[in-house]
Amino acid sequence: MTTDAVGGVWTYAIDLSRGVSRAGVEVTLVSFGPSPSPDQVKAAHAVPGLTLVDTGLPLDWMANEPAEILEAGAVLRGLARAHRADVIHLNSPALAAIGGFAAPVIGACHSCLATWWAAVKDGPMPRDFRWRTQALWQGLLACNALLAPTAAFAEATARTYEVPVPFVVHNGRAPAGLAPALCEPMVFTSGRLWDEGKNVAVLDEAASLIAAPLYAAGPLSGPNGEWRRLGYAKSLGRLSARIVAEWLARAPVYASSALYEPFGLGVLEAAQAGCALVLSDIPTFRELWDGAAVFVPPRDPKGFARAMDRLLADPAEAAVLAAQARARAGRYTVQAMAAGVLSIYRQFNPVRFHGVIAGVAA
Template sequence: MPMTPTHLLMTTDSVGGVWTYALELARELVESGMRVSLAVLGPSPQPDQVDAAQAVPGLELINTSLPLDWMADGPDIVRHSAVALGALARRLKVDLIHLNSPALAAGAGFPVPVVGVCHSCLATWWAATHGGAMPEDFQWRTEALARGYAACDALVAPSAAFAAATAAVYRLPAPVVVHNGRRPVHGAAPIRRDRTVFTGGRLWDDGKNVAALDAAAGLGVPLVAAGPLASPSGERRTLVHARALGRLDAASVAGWLARSPVFASMALYEPFGLTVLEAAQAGCALVLSDIPTFRELWDGAALFVDPADSPALAATLCRLLDNPAEAESRGDAARRRAEHYGLEPFVGGMRAIYRTVLSTHTAEPALSRPARNETAA
């Protein structure tokens, strides 16, 4: 087995930032000569997402129609998806698997090593957004994810804060931290910045806490919000004061970031935050909720606000809008910090993990090597 993978099977979904993460990484790996098969779980990609994937020469996009683990109706469906993914890996004859849905590592019967990336989970999400005992249907999902984590050869997290939270909840060694990376997506250069605050993401998600921003908009903040208001399962959020733009493609988001002097996120739960990174790359001043992940990534390059204090949030946003020089200065600081989260350290970090996993797997004597992924049979 080679020390560097030649054919990688990577899972993704089309629902949120995992798509951006996977496509960025896959593009760089393909351009370096690796063969990558990108398997989509959950809802089918939107036409603009398909176009973006097809624009990468040599990238194989596979729409599996398999459910995401956090959208499945029961553990049997997760096991079925894992088995189907294992069969796909064997058919493709890959030499490494990168799971952005690590719950599928258990019971899949993968013939090759598995790297799992901890993007988020229901247990840590619930703790951050609600607290207390989880709903019953979260319990089995959390148990399935724990088995998946145990079956991976390596676990990766996009921030140290989320790695620590994951380790505490699942009682496992802290995942290796590889910060996400993003190439800047440039919108049309504006003649001037508008007097607008921009936010974006999965607006239906309680963890994004868009209600706090909507409340600030009710206090006089001109806020525009991009992203879906309805979840894949049909739950819907309503914005009363902010201007809702709906789901936008990457170029349209870049255009709004180019003309908005301020970006805000009052997320209660954010393992990394790719939209924040995109805003920083665009030179927006950042106003963020005071949570551990944002402090880790943006301390000294953003203003932090208690996400429960809407008047303080509104005052901070209006101050920046009324003082373009301060907004520009803080936007420059955000852009400089964003340079730490470029593609080179991101892709280089993942390639190093791939090499380590492959070399460790190859070095194991065949007779002493445990059977792959039997933990959830």
């Protein structure tokens, strides 16, 4: 399985590896891009049967030319053969473009530049986006099967690349399990704040309009040189998963104004922690959280401010909404995610994965 240490793909890969390990599946986790941090490495080593390989090779969306993607794919192909992999799970499907893999290739579509551009920007994509999109298209065509974390994103992927609609397996996350904490009057958000698709500028403007502070966890600068400045929201920088969980345990309200979010693990973590959700009205969030969140047009800072102020001023309403979010989060478990992914593995390698789904522990 491939991964990167930049965003939510790392969390997904670790949780999925933990889930399938309960069925006796051993994972070789191959990391591309910037090296994992010490706390990320520690999390990987805590997964039974997991071997971590840090290649240092560029991610497809950070490569300088198509040849670098093909080179990374060739390295991965060699590792898969050396480890006698029964299935290759690519969280960067562009790596499949090299071809020649000795086992079925499953491409997990977490995000892509073309769908990101369509959601965030206007006009034609720049040249560097176009050739990366072409590389991904070639990789998608080379995969034996595709999967996506929401039906909305599966449909967007199929429409954009003219490929079969991917299998849909919702992401899952294990609750942090922290004891309830005394809520403080604040709003919390998290994610890759430098990413324009997260649209944190809207929450930053909304922060100037509400009485309580809005805290933002996550990096303000990205590995591709992108960066953001916050004027009113209080930046906490990159935090470990444990520290984020502690903040969520104290926050009555969690907000995301994302323009582009194929799933949103941060929202799921907030719902599990018992936060009331104020979310941008985009198709993926509607699919996952309709009836369990307040929705606001993504480019409306005053709308976000009104929604957040209302919940902060009415703890009873916030508690009802938080309970609805926590109940909905019960659908999105690591167990359900692992079972869904293992069912796909079994379709494409029935001999090696026969019966493993029954072994997924609760």
